[in-house]
Structure formats: structure tokens, C-alpha cells
Amino acid sequence: MIEVQHLTKRYGPTTAVDDVSFRVERGEVLGLLGPNGAGKTTTMRVLTGYMPPSEGKAIVAGYDVFDQPLEAKRRTGYLPEAPPLYPEMTVRDYLAFVARIKGVPRTERKARVGSVMERTRVADVANRHCGKLSKGYRQRVGLAQALLHNPEVLILDEPTAGLDPKQIIETRQLIKDLGGDHTIILSTHILPEVGQTCQRVVIINKGRVVAVDTPENLTSRLSGSETLYVQVDAPGAEVKEALEAIPGVTRVAPADARGSLVGFEVNSETGRDIRRELAAAIVRHGWGLLELRPLRMSLEEIFLHLTTEDTAAEGAPDSPSAPPEEAVHE
Ligand SMILES: Nc1ncnc2c1ncn2[C@@H]1O[C@H](COP(=O)(O)OP(=O)(O)OP(=O)(O)O)[C@@H](O)[C@H]1O
Ligand SMILES: [Mg+2]
Numbered sequence: 164m165i166e167v168q169h170l171t172k173r174y175g176p177t178t179a180v181d182d183v184s185f186r187v188e189r190g191e192v193l194g195l196l197g198p199n200g201a202g203k204t205t206t207m208r209v210l211t212g213y214m215p216p217s218e219g220k221a222i223v224a225g226y227d228v229f230d231q232p233l234e235a236k237r238r239t240g241y242l243p244e245a246p247p248l249y250p251e252m253t254v255r256d257y258l259a260f261v262a263r264i265k266g267v268p269r270t271e272r273k274a275r276v277g278s279v280m281e282r283t284r285v286a287d288v289a290n291r292h293c294g295k296l297s298k299g300y301r302q303r304v305g306l307a308q309a310l311l312h313n314p315e316v317l318i319l320d321e322p323t324a325g326l327d328p329k330q331i332i333e334t335r336q337l338i339k340d341l342g343g344d345h346t347i348i349l350s351t352h353i354l355p356e357v358g359q360t361c362q363r364v365v366i367i368n369k370g371r372v373v374a375v376d377t378p379e380n381l382t383s384r385l386s387g388s389e390t391l392y393v394q395v396d397a398p399g400a401e402v403k404e405a406l407e408a409i410p411g412v413t414r415v416a417p418a419d420a421r422g423s424l425v426g427f428e429v430n431s432e433t434g435r436d437i438r439r440e441l442a443a444a445i446v447r448h449g450w451g452l453l454e455l456r457p458l459r460m461s462l463e464e465i466f467l468h469l470t471t472e473d474t475a476a477e478g479a480p481d482s483p484s485a486p487p488e489e490a491v492h493e
Contacts, residue, residue, distance in 0.1 A: 164189040164346040165210070165316060169219035172205050172370075179205040181370035182219070187363075192342040194357035194378075195350040197367040203350035204244050206367070207318050210348070211241040224315050224346075237266070240314040242322055246305025250294025254285055254304055257293050258311060265312035275311060282337060283307040284330075298325035306334070310341075317341060319349040323356065335360045354378075366469065373469045390458040391429045392418060393441065396451035399425035405444055411435040428458060 165187040172180040180202040187193045195203050208214045210221050212232045221228045224238035249257055258276045267275050280286040283303045288296060296304065302325050309317060322338065323331045338360050341347060351357060357364045358378040366374040366381070374381060395402045399417065406415045406429055414430040431437045438455065445452045 164191070164224060165193075165348065166222040167206070167210070167219070168221070170206065170209060170216050170221060171218040172202075172209055172214070173217045178370055180209070180216075180367075183367065183370070183372050184219075185365045185372065185375055187346055187348060189346055190343045191363065192338065192347045192349065192361045194361035194364040195348055195367065196352065196354065196357055196364050197350075198352055200369075201352075201367045202370040203367065204320055205370075207241070207243075207320050207348070207350060211239055211318050212236055213241075237312075238314050239316045239318060240309035240312065242302075242305045242309045242317075242319040244320045244324075246301055246308070248293035248296070248301060248304060250292060252293050253290050254293060254296070254307075255280070255289040257304070258307055261308045262311045267312055275313075279307045279310050282310065284333065299327055299330055302326060303330070303334070306337075315346060317345050317347045317349075319347065321351055322349055323351070323353075368469070389431050389433065389435070389437075391431070391438065391441065392426060392454065392456050392458050393429055393445075393452075394424055394426040394454035395445055396424060396453055397448065401448075402445075402450070403427065405448055406441065409437055409440050409444055411437045411440070424453065426454070 167183055167185050170180055170183045171178065183202070183206060185193070195206065197203050205214075209216045210223060210228060212228045212235055215229060223235045226235040226238070228235045249260075252260065255276060258279065259272055262272045262275055263269075277286075280289060283306045285300060285303050285307055288300055288304075293301070293304065302322070306319070306322060309319065319338070323334050326334060335356065338347060338349060342360075342362075349360065361378060364374070364376060364378055364381055365372055393406065402425065403415050403417070406412060406427060411431045412429055413432060414428075416428045418426040418428045429437070429441065442452060442455060
């Protein structure tokens, strides 16, 4: 349904997208994941025909986005990073206007605008001027305009940016519901987001694809060794020594200190669950176990792993990896 072949985009001396290739099957929801400046928006702008690529090509719904731009655009709904709204228009008028431009037949426009406003939950601001909307509502109106002509393909640039937690959940659900009937690419830099909405993920970093996989495979592949956070009510040095003595533990590093309490990050061999031994050891010493929970990898850590994967694979299996900068504590 979407095919990106050796796409490269340069802005002067900057290579924003560097030889990127991937496919999205019909009905699939694909996450384009990457840090700021990775090239997500640039890729999407090329895919939606807003910019020509420097090299390579993109085919959307069977049409080359540059040779047959109108055919491709007709089948694509695009939520840009900053949705282009007309500040003087009300939400309803704006959506009716977009529906007209996108060729929704006159007799269907009103019903279409109404149903899209319901789906994206903007009906309560239907009569408000676009210029007076909060960021979250702007984003939702942007999503509404992308859906108006019921396109086969949806390209959504950070669809949940600026939304409150309730709206994030609703928007993710909406995207999931839209998948199946629609083929969707969404961009994000939030890893849990792709886990919840996408079937497959393309991770890009500095314009290059560094991984393509399902969210599950990615997290388990990249987690490699398991990490636990442990907080014990006892002297830090003694705790560290005791934890290091547990079979399967590969690394114990102080994570934080709150008064006399010290938290540790404990790494263990891949696939080895050391929680029971760990709890037993702490109890055996007569210490108080205040906290014990798994630490998930953040996107930053996953990037760290992806960019150092080759060296990590070649190095000694027991060699300590760099301490994570920031962990997602869940
Ligand atoms: N119009 C432009 N002119 C010059 N350089 C640009 C332009 N747009 C983007 N870039 C550069 O291209 C690279 C990729 O930018 P892009 O906006 O595609 O990243 P992104 O993954 O969408 O990042 P973000 O998460 O911040 O939205 C960056 O180095 C950026 O500075
Ligand atoms: Mg962007």
C-alpha cells in the first residue's frame, strides 16, 4: 500500500533522510519512531507530495507521489506537524471548506463533517474560531480534516502531541479503529505509544533506518538483559555486595539516594528472572525491601543499544554496558 524506496532528502548540506526504505501493508498501522531531528517529518512530507525527494521514490496506494501526485494525494489524509487552520473560520466552516476542496460531494458534506467531528471529538467546539482553539483541539481538528474524504492512507505526524492524557487514550483508540480500513503511518518519539497502536515500527535515527520490527520484538530484543529497580532500607555498600552475590546478577549500580535509602539498578542475564532470589537475599539479611520493580528501557536507551549493538555483540558478554541515562519507571 505504501512503498518507500531508497528515499534520500537533503536540505543543502544537511541530509535529513538518508536512503530510507520500508513498506506498509494494506490496513497496517506503522509507527515511525525517532528522536527530534531524525527525519520523521521530512519523510512524511515527501510521502504526502509536499516536497520532492533528492533521490529514491515513494509509492502510495499504487501511485508514485511525484509522477502521479493528484492520484496519490486523493487517497491520502495528512495530519501535518502544525495543522494549517484558518484562524478566522469556525471549526465547522473550516471542515466544510476542506471537504469541498477534497471533493466530497455536496450532498454528503454536512453528514461527513458531522461524523468526523464526532469521531475526533471536536463537536463541542464546532462554532469556535480555529484561531482560538487550544493546542489539543487544534491537533484534533487537524486529524478531522485528514479524515474528511475517507482516504485509504493516513499519514499522521505526531497525532497525540499536545493532547491531555484522556485525549491521548481516545486518539490512540481512534487510530487503532481506523487501522484495518485504512493504512496508517504515524510518527512519534514515544515508545509506549507505538506499542499500543502500531503493528510494526520503523526506527530512524539521523535520517537512517536503524530497525524495523514489531514493538514486542523490539522491546524484547533490545532489552537484552533484564533490569530491576530495588530499594532497600539498609546501608548501601552492604546491599550492593549482597545483590552482587546473587547468581545471575551481572551488574549492580546505585540509581538514586533518598536520605538513608539507596536504590539500585540490578541487571541480570537475559531471560533469567532473579526476583525471588533477590527478595529472599534481602529478607535473609533482615533488611526491609521497600521497592522492587522492572525497569523498562526508554527510547533513548534503545537508541543507545541500537547504535552500539555491533560493538556490544562483539564484546565480552559480561562486560558492563553504559549506565542508562534515564529509565522509564513504570
Ligand atoms: N526546511 C528545512 N530546511 C533545512 N533543514 C531542515 C528543514 N526541515 C528539517 N530540516 C532538518 O532535517 C532534519 C530532520 O528534520 P525533521 O523535521 O524531518 O525531523 P523529525 O524527526 O520530524 O524531528 P521532530 O521530532 O523534532 O519533529 C533535521 O536535522 C532538521 O534540522
Ligand atoms: Mg517532526
